[in-house]
Amino acid sequence: AIAAAVAARFSPGPLAGKRVLLTAGPTREFLDPVRFISNPSTGKMGMALAQAARELGASVTVVLGPVGSVDRSGLEVVDVVTAEEMAREVLGRVAEADVFIATAAVSDWRPELRAAQKVKKGSVDGPETLRLVRTPDVLAEASRKVSGQTRRPVLVGFAAETERVLEHAREKLERKGLDVIVANDVTAPGAGFGTDTNRVTVLTRTGAPRELQGSKDAVARGILELLPVERRPSAG
């Protein structure tokens, strides 16, 4: 890591001078002080992309949901817990970024109410219903925010799917106004949450889908090599 840091400092690297903003990890949406809705994201793929971007010369900021210990060396890391916190931190930074890569597995819903005290088991009989409301769509809001800029960041999304993977990913690329989407079938062996390897398909607005597989580090480098790194003239 020291050698990589020195290399990044003294050789320009293809991303030298670029500001990369990333989201990584899950979010947690609390029902009460001790219970939440979340997902199994460990942030590994996002942190692999962050470190790969840094090694290519970029200055990297990661807005990071709650994960175990990860390698933060050489990165600016902003820790958040909920989707709303993640949205706020991203929206305050995305306009200045050259590349925005949304790898976080943001909870789509949160409990409508968060109880101030732990709900006691005995206080509810039979089935309980939990009312859920939508959380901010961090990537779609970031895309909307920069769509009017003369030069806007390259926008990269991830689609973790369990069925009709490419179809869902292509739809998400269009709907959220992205330049690139990285699709993966989280149910495939050697892919998805908590694994050290990944197998993804990179889709752009034009051009054929490209498949990448291997360690998350190798897949991260492969994804960065496929990105257009100049800020885009706005479509709007």
Add this chain to the structure above:
Amino acid sequence: AIAAAVAARFSPGPLAGKRVLLTAGPTREFLDPVRFISNPSTGKMGMALAQAARELGASVTVVLGPVGSVDRSGLEVVDVVTAEEMAREVLGRVAEADVFIATAAVSDWRPELRAAQKVKKGSVDGPETLRLVRTPDVLAEASRKVSGQTRRPVLVGFAAETERVLEHAREKLERKGLDVIVANDVTAPGAGFGTDTNRVTVLTRTGAPRELQGSKDAVARGILELLPVERRPSAG
């Protein structure tokens, strides 16, 4: 750890020959393949107790919910994900244990239905309701299971509370038929989820409450020293 293992092997230790069964970590209750209800337990307090019991000479089995990397050396570890899996593994082992210590933060509710595929955001408009049903109460079921035994294991529970901590803990001790309960206020500074320190109150059926604080390792040793280690004549 090697020195401790050697010491445990060649000197009897106060728990030599005792079988300690422990639960640790959170459980996850899935809504669909990628979303679950859980809590912030990292399993640290439970794993500290497991290692402390091993160092005192016990043979230790941990039924462990999903946590990051933990020190499993010298322990039998049974990995589980859901409350139902944890209940099954505990109920199959508790009758043979000399001590059962339930440190896991078991989810009290699970979604009534688990969707086979990831639920798409666009497929639901407005607030969504999630129907929750109760999960098995692992500790209460284990207590019931052994209550008819001539000699039953010493039963130790944990109460993670956010208010009226001792009152809630005392009520849980009685209701679940425990010998000992370890109460902690998870909202107190230096206590609770994810911290390396803890501050707890140990309550028994008789005798004054005892307070312990310090590193989770030190608190673990303190708790074990307060336990009656002979199997109990059944109250039933």
